[in-house]
Amino acid sequence: MEMPKPDPFILDRKDQLVSRLLTVLPTDAVIHAPDETRAYECDALAAYTCPPLAAVLPRSTEEVSAVLKICHEMEIPVVPRGSGTSLAGGALPTADSVILGVGRLTDVLEVDYDDRLIRVQTGRTNLSVTGAVEEDGFFYAPDPSSQLACAIAGNIAMNSGGAHCLKYGVTTNNLMGVTLVQMDGTVLALGGAHLDGDGLDLLGVICGSEGQLGIVTEATLRILPKPEGARPVLIGFDSLEVAGACVADIIKAGVLPVAIEFMDRIIIRITEDYAGAGYPDCEALLIVEVEGSEDEIDEQLALIETIARRHDPVEFRQSQSEDESAKIWLGRKSAFGATGRVADYMCLDGTIPVSELPRVLAGITDLSKKFGLRVGNVFHAGDGNMHPLIMYDANKPGDLELCEEMGAEILKLCVEVGGCLTGEHGVGIEKRDLMGHQFTEVDMEQQMRVKDVFDPKWLLNPAKVFPLDITESRRST
Amino acid sequence: MLTPESEAHLADLVRGANGPLSVRGGGTRHMPGAGDALTTAGLTGITLYEPGALTLVARAGTPMSEIEAALAAENQRLPFEPMDHRPLLGTDGAPTIGGVVAMNASGPRRIQAGACRDSLIGVRFVNGEGAVIKNGGRVMKNVTGYDLVKLLAGSRGRLGVLTEVSFKVLPAAATQVTLTLTGLSVEEGVRAMSAALASPFEVTAAAHDPQAGQTTLRLEGLAGSVTYRAKELARVLAPFGTAAQAEGDASAATWATIRDARPIAGEGDIWRVSVRPSLGPDVVARAGAQAALLDWGGGLVWVRVEAGTDLRARLDGLSGTATRVRGTGPGALHPPSHAVARLEQGIAAKFDPKGLFAGAA
Secondary structure, eight states: OOOOOOOHHHHTTHHHHHHHHTTTSOGGGEEOSHHHHGGGSOOSOTTOOOOOSEEEOOSSHHHHHHHHHHHHHHTOOEEEESSSOOSSOTTOOOTTOEEEEOTTOOOEEEEETTTTEEEEETTSBHHHHHHHHGGGTEEOOOOOTTTTTOBHHHHHHHTOOOTTHHHHOOHHHHEEEEEEEOTTSOEEEEEOSSSOOSSOOHHHHHTTSTTSSOEEEEEEEEOEEOOSOEEEEEEEESOHHHHHHHHHHHHHTTOOOSEEEEEEHHHHHHHHHHHOOOOOOSSEEEEEEEESSHHHHHHHHHHHHHHHHHTOOSEEEEOOSHHHHHHHHHHHHTHHHHHHHHSEEEEOBOBOOGGGHHHHHHHHHHHHHHHTOOEEEEEEGGGTBOOEEEEEOTTSTTHHHHHHHHHHHHHHHHHHTTOBSBSSSOOTTTTGGGHHHHSOHHHHHHHHHHHHHHOTTOOBSTTSSSOHHHHHHHHTO | OBOOSSHHHHHHHHHHOOSOEEEESSSOSOOOOOSEEEEOTTSOOEEEEEGGGTEEEEETTOBHHHHHHHHHHTTEEOTTOOOOOHHHHTOOSOOBHHHHHHHTOOOTTHHHHOOHHHHEEEEEEEETTSOEEEEEOSSSOOOSSOOHHHHHTTOTTSSEEEEEEEEEOEEOOSEEEEEEEESOOHHHHHHHHHHHHTSSSOEEEEEEETTTTEEEEEEEESHHHHHHHHHHHHHHHGGGOOOEEEEHHHHHHHHHHHHTTGGGOSSSEEEEEEEOGGGHHHHHHHHTOSEEEEEGGGTEEEEEEOTTOOHHHHTTTOSEEEEEEESOSSOSSOOOOHHHHHHHHHHHHHHOTTOTTGGGO
């Protein structure tokens, strides 16, 4: 993966930068010693590393603004960082950039149950947002699998999803307002405690802009009352196609499960070896979860069972207890960890129309044979958000490159059938050079013009999202 | 009247335009415009509908009646319950799906299922330079590149001409029930709605009509579930009185009336105020309204005031937005902060450098 060459003129001014940063931040908030900046050299796309020039950890919106003003004046790129859990390299620095971490901005600023919202600083982790309201029976719906660690700032930057977004939507559907600091230090509020204003939906374009338009320091989030209960069923099938058809029928029937998760045989076996959840050995397995009171759950599951039986499942297992529910989820939740135990892997997240599931799964199998790399599929089937895990050996020369090449082929297939490159992880550097397969240059030009407005000097996270060759003229001015 | 027959034709017309264009769909929503009239009436038809994938794609000029009929045939619907502006504005003509998107028109179910912008998953549009742009697509989860879909939703034609829009749709509910409390003040009504919306019983709409003294709450879903939740919700509402129940067509009629803001019909200016729900009663008290209607649990307040009233002056200091939907005078849209205005103008200039669509706001 190519990154722009560091600008020697910036590297030469490191001392000047650090002394200026120290005029607006306390000593412990400016990290510049080479052995310490290494802590910020990568995110969860750990194959790529580069220590930044410096890292700053401000404690307030004012401090964020002061730092950005300095970097703006000195024309030094800034890479925003939440908790560093991006799988797409969203927080990967360049040697001539400053990492701006929001990890110390963790306060809850307001909780209002009458208006059903929480306002937080964005360094707060996703799970601890729910943690602040759950004793009172509320929760924050988006639940990316890294929710224990990932920060709201990163969720907003990548418009994160999760297993339950089939019912509750992704981050953008649960975000009501932000405090945004622009690259020149301007602080502004978008949205707020009210819904849908009448101006341009700038909040909507901030969410998912991968930290390229501004730094979000505060967020107003919608919270929801917790459902009375939830229960999963496990349905096993002999064929991927039939499992796919069953998903479509469930969706059409008028029940809205909170989650429909899909695993193929490779993943079933890997997770069974590791977690022993007692899954049947079959071609495809669905976990369908519904919510409500006991009676409501029974009503929905009865309908789901009727639909599933029409597809002749090899197994239909209803949970009868909390323990059984946990066991049904156990394998799914440990799928990534279990796969990591048997191989190095790369996790893709292209989304496809649900109707194309069989075709894409068949295509992935063909590519797996062609490249000689194993692929397991575990994903959110209800919304077509695939997660093929391509397994490779990091110690084998050339294997990572082969894996990336195969990943690119899978993502191109996703686009070809009417889908997209990324459903919830973001483009970052990982899918940056594939953008031309989904968008024309004119499409991308229109997006880049939005960045021109928010960040005319192209200093915020500049080497991400768009292919380097088409951003070069903007980055170098 | 310019009537492009295809997206390419539209792009040609925009590239060749020498002066401002006034773009219209069905012309039912009082969106301003200046210049040569251009209609999307030639850009019609549903281009893709996959009920099993909950996806519908249509050209922007497609009449809402055609969209609704296609969805109803598969027992599905647009989740966000778009308003029909004709009764309130006294317009006629056929509302289009493009007009719904341009206004981000969202009805009572907004509080549970999101706004139009939340169901919209893809757009194609022609910008002010006559370039055809696509963004988003036909899948529900998509974070590839910037979300211009949201930016176009509710942009009222300022950024370009929509040519095609894609939606996530949902199954229609098998059953609905409306619970109605009578005789509550606005404050009590909003408190009752807050209590209902803080319960786990998935209320899909909550409105208060001060004229009728009625507070109404809707439940939707499978029959057994709705029956159960109606019983439980009545218990939550017990401190506010005994709720009457209506089902089926009667329930649906209640919400069509609220969706289209019919209870505030009459002479005068109409405003639409968006605030946090607990401020709803304040808005009503300070507006000096001839009639008011609170939707979205109190967060959307429709008010009718004497023609020429500067409602924003009366609401000064309340956080939110006040939009004049009917009436004349300067500033129909809420004035944004200086920093936000600068960004909005910057974006409009980047999408439409010649200002062809500047009359749209």
